[in-house]
Amino acid sequence: MIPTGGRILIADDDPVQRRLLEEAVKRFGYRARSVENGAEAVAMMASAEGGDVDLVILDLVMPELDGMGVIAKLREMKKTVPIIVQTAHAGIDAAVNAIRAGAQDFVVKPVSPERLEVAIRTFMRMSALEGEITRIHKQASGTFSFDDIVTRSDAMERVIRVxxxxxxxxxxxxxxGESGVGKELIARAIQGSSERRAKPFITVNCGAIPEHLVESILFGHEKGAFTGAVDKHVGKFQEAHGGTLFLDEVGELSLDIQVKLLRALQEGEIDPIGSRRPVKVDFRLISATNRRLIDLVKDGQFREDLYYRLNVFPLWLPPLRDRPEDIPDLVRHFLARFAAEEGRPHISTVSPDAVAMLQAYDWPGNIRQLENAVFRAVVLCEGDHLVADDFPQVQASVGSPAAAARVPAPRPVLSHEAGSTGETADGDETDARAPQTAGVALDEGAAGPATPFGYMRSLDDHGHVRKLEDVEAEMIRTAIDHYGGRMTEVARRLSIGRSTLYRKLKDYGLDATPDAEAAE
Known part of the structure; x- marks a missing residue:
């Protein structure tokens, strides 16, 4: 069992004891890092690596700097990492003093593996839960920062740096970025790291507001401005005065509202419905979208001047499938939260095969989907740790041919793409000596293996290259099937505008199914 990414620092001057502890920690499923004395332990905790340590196993008697000295130094450094001290039988009083100084537990040498595992699991679970509580509190108070974002991936580190x-x-x-990648979390981190921290952070989901209410909700209205306006209403722009306004799915705004938004950005003032004079507002605007705004501009659905006003400082968040190294830590934090909320604190770990399965899955719904999957797994779990069977939907998808084709791996070269370098359409190099028929679909009933999902025929039944329009129509059908009829995602993946996609559907006589429309 592994607690999805926990790292333990072992500080002991006895090489035999260090090696035994390392093996025990690794057997429990945790990652281990060892140092020979207290001075090295303090130096490591003060370095960048120190932020990656979840628990410390500390010997009390060491040269240069003993265990008590290490505890004192860590507390001076404001390190709240749990500490388990080790002591001999004659050192019980010293262990009690260490607890008073700030350690969480002590074990007597030679410690039994069972006793050590129970202590580690307990404090790792508590640490994870405390971290979740702290993050939730910071989000509520407006002090959430980039330091509170759970990630290990280089791609996300670049996002955080920018x-x-x-x-x-x-x-x-x-x-x-795609839906569910954490765009609002980044917006909150920007707010919490700015001069406007702890000021209002107002979130508006532009795609969830009825069209006839958008103007009133955003800009407000005066009493009697229209039928049903029995009271004055302060809009979201005024609510965000002094703080930050986060417009999620900004690409869903109508052209009329886009004009008013452009004026608010340019002039710093808004016109509530029915108001005789404009109202000055001071706000920081952060926008988010899961659609390519430049494509909407080309299709005439988004104002070009507003696009350049919003796109002053662009940030792109990578999807979860491109950063699988983040999955173990994310699972750990979600597990800690849901186990506590559901009254199932005994569930604190995830089996290695379950973690590997989760990392192999595509996660089209990204972090939001992962969060819901862990929630469901906690409810389904019948033991003291999550296993692959607790994620039935993920297990079914990873085991299917379609899902296997989505797992990152070298792809065969299509016959019409094969060249001397063996480069695929995605720019990935493959073995140019591979049979060129690998990517060509065989006729039904023809001898040979079945064609994997996602590969298309490049030649027709008579051996001639197929027409481009036939290939394009098949590609669109494949994309609609592959992305479950989510037309926004289909258009984005094909790098065309949504209106262009629907035009091509009409040209090729391809109808979006009712299921596809509902999926939107």
């Missing part, structure tokens, strides 16, 4: 720069100014930020 986001910190954006937080130091009042520049408008546009966050792009």
């Amino acid at each position: 986001g910190r720069r954006a937080a130091t100014s009042h520049i408008p930020v546009l966050i792009e």
Whole structure:
């Protein structure tokens, strides 16, 4: 069993004891790092690696700096990492003093593996839960920062590095990325790292507001401005005065509302419905979208001048499938939260095969889907740890041919793409000596293996190259099937506008199914 990414620092001057502890920790499923004395332990905790340590196993008697000295130094450094001290039988009083100084537990040498595992699991679970509580509190109070984001991936580290720069100014930020990747979390981190921290953070989901209410909700209205306006209503722009306004799915706004938004950005004032004079507002605007705004501009659905006003400082968040190294830590934090909420604190770990399965899955719904999957797994779990069977939907998908084709792996070269370098359409190099028929679909009933999902025929039944329009029509059908009829995702993956997609459906006589429309 592994607690999805926990790392333990072992500080002991006895090489035999260090080796035994390392093996025990690894057998429990945790990652281990060892140092020979207290001075090295303090130095490591003060370095960048120190932020990756979840628990410390500390010997009390060491040269240069003993265990009590290490505890004192860590507390001076404001490190709240749990500490388990080790002591001999004659050192019980010292262990009690260590607890008073700030350690969480002590074990007597030679410690039994069972006793050590129970202690580690307990404090790792508590640490994870405390981290979740702290993050939730910071989100509620507006002090959530980039340091509170759970990630290990280089791609997200780049996002955080650029986001910190954006937080130091009042520049408008546009966050792009698929649904569920955490765009609002990044927006909150920008707010929490800026001068406007702890000021209002107002969120508006532009795609969830009825069209006839958008103007009133955003800009407000005066009493009697229209039928049913029995009271004055303060809009979201005024609510965000002094703080940050986060417009999620900004691409869903109508052209009329886009004009008013452009004026608010340019002039710093809004016109509530029925108001005789404009109202000055001071706000930081952060926008987000899961659609490519530049494509909407080309299709005439989004104003070009507003696009350049919003896209001053763009941030793109990578999907979860491109950063599988984040999955273990995310699972750990979700597990800690849901186990506590559901009254199932005994569930604290995830089996290695379950973690591997979760990392192999595509996660089309990204972090939001992973969160819901862990929630469901906690409810289904019948033991003291999550296993692959607790994720039935993921298990079914990873085991299917379609899902296997989505797992990152070298792809065969299509016959019409094969060249001397063996480069695929995605730019990935493959073995140019591979049979060129690997990517050509065989006729039904022809001898040979069945064609894997996702590969298309490049030649027709008579051996001639197929027409481009036939290939394009088949590609669109494949994309609709592959993405479950989510037309926004289909258009994005095909790098065409949504209106262009629907035009091509009409040209090729391809109808979006009712299921596809419902999936939107």
